[in-house]
Amino acid sequence: MTEHTKIDHSMDNLDASTSSTSGPTVLEKSKPRSEKMATNKVECNACPVLCQITEGRTGACDRWGNQEGQLVRIDPVVLMRRLDDSGQAVRAEPVACEAPDSLTALEMHDIADADVKDANSLFVTGVGSGTTYPDYKPAPFIVSSRQQGVDMVTVVTEGIFSYCSFKVKIDTDRYLGPEQSNVRFKGEIVGHVTTAEYGSQMLSLGGVHHLTGGSKKEGRFTCDMMMALGNKQAVELSIDGGAQLVVQAGKAPIVDGVEEKRMRVGCGSATIGIFAKQWWSHVDEVIVVDDHITGVLSEHQAGKCLDIPPSGIKMKGRKSTPGRYFQVANPGNGWGGTDITDALTIIEGWDADVAWPGLRLLITSTTGEHAEYYELDDQLTPQRKPMPEVLQKTVDRIGENCEPSMCSVMFLGGAGGSLRAGVTENPIWLTNSIKTALVNVTCGGAPAYVWSGGGITVMVDVLRMPDNSFGYVPTPAIVAPIEFSMKLDDYIRLGGHADAVRKIEDVVQHDRHRIIDWFDPTSPWALGHKPMLA
Structure with a gap:
């Protein structure tokens, strides 16, 4: 059986692909042939579509076929x-x-x-x-x-x-799009962006309203997308006002053409807490850039416990608790999931009564993919310098502690x-x-x-x-x-x-x-x- 049948109720349900060439096995009783049905067809009653299947062909779902006038199950x-x-x-x-x-x-x-x-x-x-x-x-x-x-x-x-959907967890700090934004497959809306979780972005795809509540095209494309995603195939998606994605279960996400490598070790504050002791005595100030919580070592509780003196740094953004800053930049595909490409832009300045020439500054992202080392000159302006080996080791360790980025796909259905x-x-x-x-x-x-x-x-x-x-x-x-x-x-x-x-x-x-x-x-x-x- 290598061809689909025509289905009397709707020609639009035809699929140009071919069915499995392996033979059928379990014979099932089909609905008795009606007077209006051709003699070489059987009616499949496995679902409400009621395909009328010509001998030697399969129904629209590829699961049932007509073999010598008998309705048979195709797949083992x-x-x-x-x-x-x-x-x-x-x-x-x-x-x-x-x-x-x-x-x-x-x-x-x-x-x-x-x-x-x-x-x-x-x-x-x-x-x-x-x-x-x-x-x-x-x-x-x-x-x-x-x-x-x-x-x-x-x-x-x-x-x-x-009544089913797929919940997709995408390990990335890259900006995918605003929450509640539409997710599209081949131009049709098939889901939306939901909440961001720790180091990951979440999508909700499919659902009954996209399958049956919109146009016939929307329902068909939603179904195609869901079946491919569930069968561990790659699916190309676009987000309104956001990124282009390639998502595949168990594989790294591709965001705007770039394959993700690492998910973050933690937020900026968590990274400070993990690595503070390893930075102690080797640097005077550390900024860990993160879209959610940017950490500053000298102000952070971890820095206080290590008696790291204030640096006089003045940060942009909204201060939460000491050493933790929200909204230092907009979301994006730059440092730490922000839109910055120049790390110094999140620093407003330095307190001349506290900061000093020669102050050593490390700025890194939460994955270690971006990192730069600076020293303050006599005018308290950061000047980029070669990364000291001891600091490079800590940046490398940040990357070492990042898990590989992956797409996780969960099927959710109401049985x-x-x-x-x-x-x-x-x-x-x-x-x-x-x-x-x-x-x-x-x-x-x-x-x-x-x-x-x-x-x-x-x-x-x-x-x-x-x-x-x-x-x-x-x-x-x-x-x-x-x-x-x-x-x-x-x-x-x-x-x-x-x-x-x-x-x-x-x-x-x-x-x-x-x-x-x-x-x-x-x-x-x-x-x-x-x-x-x-």
């Missing part, structure tokens, strides 16, 4: 394999498998590769599991396994999320709506069980943070998820994996679809799948959380 479901204590995959004899005759040679190879010693070392993720919406039927996979002597159930689906009906007949029991830690929520096997308060609002780091975890439906909405894991007894008590439970061995033997090793040693195994097994 992704299974996580737990590693042993040495970090090696647990492998032994191949799992016995009697695959349906309809599977291709490629699919048979996929199943034969499931030579795990124990199928219970696998976790079925929602990636590739199939999209079902509205969920008037059980989720695509409801799988039982045994973990640490406990019978467990994992309910697996790919949720359709309109409400009918996907809960795919888990249980009484959704409030599922919600309450999550709040009491009886149910663990993961996304692609990655740990998800569940926000407090009402509903099931989850947040997950996309870097911890398998590659290409996100898809879309052209309503438009984002398709994302989500899994609910719990004890089998608890699943039955919360009104789960007990008749739809399948053993993990059955999935391995009869469903096309792809096994990947659990790749993040910093994350817990999806079925290994102590609250679930207590």
Whole structure:
């Protein structure tokens, strides 16, 4: 299947890209062909788009296709394999498998590769599991396994999320744009700038109002941007009144064509506190330039504790507490996230009764990328001098203590709506069980943070998820994996679809799948959380 079908309800939902060339596997029941539908088409009921798919083609989402008149799931479901204590995959004899005759040679190879010693070392993720919406039927996979002597159930689906967004943390002091400014993708508004955090700037991208509340073009571009961002691809963005950005999860941000290298060691005041003792006796005054809090050593509490005498310096900006100045310059791409290129411009002058000729002055940024050394002449005018080696070492140490700049991308989605009906007949029991830690929520096997308060609002780091975890439906909405894991007894008590439970061995033997090793040693195994097994 290499082409998309035409969808009767809207020709605008066509996508010129091609689908996966790997064969389909799990056969699903499609809606009976209506009299108005061509005989070589099937109607997909996986989502409200209701694509009418021609034989040999896929629907608009690339997830479902028509093979010989049957609606089939194109992607293999992704299974996580737990590693042993040495970090090696647990492998032994191949799992016995009697695959349906309809599977291709490629699919048979996929199943034969499931030579795990124990199928219970696998976790079925929602990636590739199939999209079902509205969920008037059980989720695509409801799988039982045994973990640490406990019978467990994992309910697996790919949720359709309109109420979702990405929160992006960009490690930089560069000026990206005013808070609340629009963020654009290919000219369309797809989000806004939110608060600055310590050494980082934050963006909020996507959301239901951009997906469905604006023009059709805005919704389509928002969906494209979100899917690319979630799938760890680079996305070019522009900020009204601010910077041009290239953002990619796990990569350094590119701001106005320049790749960021370091995030700051701290604000100017914090930098003074960290390095004051290393400057003591080697310099008379230090200014650490920062867009938020610029530090001045001789006035700072750290300088007072070291008995560093006043220098007579007069700073621009608004003095906060001693040695801490706000608003010494405007935000920008210069020193310390300000707009200055000449560090001396933030000094108003010197008190002639306090300052002295020969006074040694170091000015540095919070990353050490900018640093200059001066000495006052007889007129108390700073004259630039070669940087003494002992001071250069401290500047280098500032840089050494700066972490590499990176973009962090968090998916935030409201798992409400009918996907809960795919888990249980009484959704409030599922919600309450999550709040009491009886149910663990993961996304692609990655740990998800569940926000407090009402509903099931989850947040997950996309870097911890398998590659290409996100898809879309052209309503438009984002398709994302989500899994609910719990004890089998608890699943039955919360009104789960007990008749739809399948053993993990059955999935391995009869469903096309792809096994990947659990790749993040910093994350817990999806079925290994102590609250679930207590």
